[in-house]
Amino acid sequence: MHVLLVEDDALVAAGIRAGLMTYDFVVDHVVTLQAARQALATVTTDVVVLDRGMPDGDGLQLLEEWRSKGVQIPVLVLTARDAVRDRVDGLHSGADDYLVKPFDLDELVARLHALLRRASGRSSGIIQHGVLALDPVARQVMLNGEPVTLSRRELVLLEAFLHAPRSVLTADQLKDSLYGMNDDVESNALNVHIHHLRRKLGAGVIETVRGLGYRLGKASVVPGDIP
Structure with missing residues (x-):
């Protein structure tokens, strides 16, 4: 946040x-x-x-x-x-x-x-997206009922997508979620974090919308490495 x-x-x-x-x-x-x-x-x-x-x-x-x-x-x-x-x-x-x-x-x-x-229009503290669940307070992610270890940046990035499940988020919007105004950000940092989320949570967890940005994948995401 x-x-x-x-x-x-x-x-x-x-x-x-x-x-x-x-x-x-x-x-x-x-x-x-x-x-x-x-x-x-x-x-x-x-x-x-x-x-x-x-x-x-x-x-x-x-x-x-x-x-x-x-x-x-x-x-x-x-x-x-x-x-x-x-x-x-x-x-x-x-x-x-x-x-x-x-x-x-x-x-x-x-x-x-x-x-x-x-x-976000939610009544529950747990954010559920198919087999994926995030507890924002406990900072815990579950996939198919099993805990998944994410880095701080990966968790913040996932939370940004889960709070806007139907929205296409631009690279600038996502960087604002991850970094402060005075932080030095490497040019490929966002791509690296997205790659790690896909590797840990499934290739379809985040979709690339060409020319616009990224959005959360369908709720039926299952574990799997990027092809």
Whole structure:
């Protein structure tokens, strides 16, 4: 899951970023509302964690701006403002969730997974695709009832496909799921990860759509090496 973190407190942001990365989140961090606008225009993100008291305004102003433009990305407001009126204002401004500082990292992670689950239209925490199943919280993959060991990048990539099972994802979208804005990415890195997923989960688990990108294969995928 790619998270855009909008937080001006460097210490708080560093703690959140480090904590989320231990759960295999990809986190890009910005320190102003304007930087958040620019990031959202250039990076495909799954969820935004938004502070309210930013150097260039209230985070709710940006949230209302996004919602007025039809931006539907899930947004969790993370702030020290804990009054009931503040929470109500946040939800009325378009927030999908509202969490007050200080907070527990496990609760933040659970809320982020819940936001993505609702955005994907799922009621269950387990993502099932034929004989393939992923538990996003436990970070466990099962194929035909047997556990499969994936690297961190492979697991994140598989999760991106499972969250959008009917969509064709471009190479840029997939790279945004795997890497932060400032990461150095080798030109063939995505192809390598896709190759490994096909080898471990079956040649048809990911389909190549020529000229467009990639999509999740049919749900009847069975194990097998690439021919």
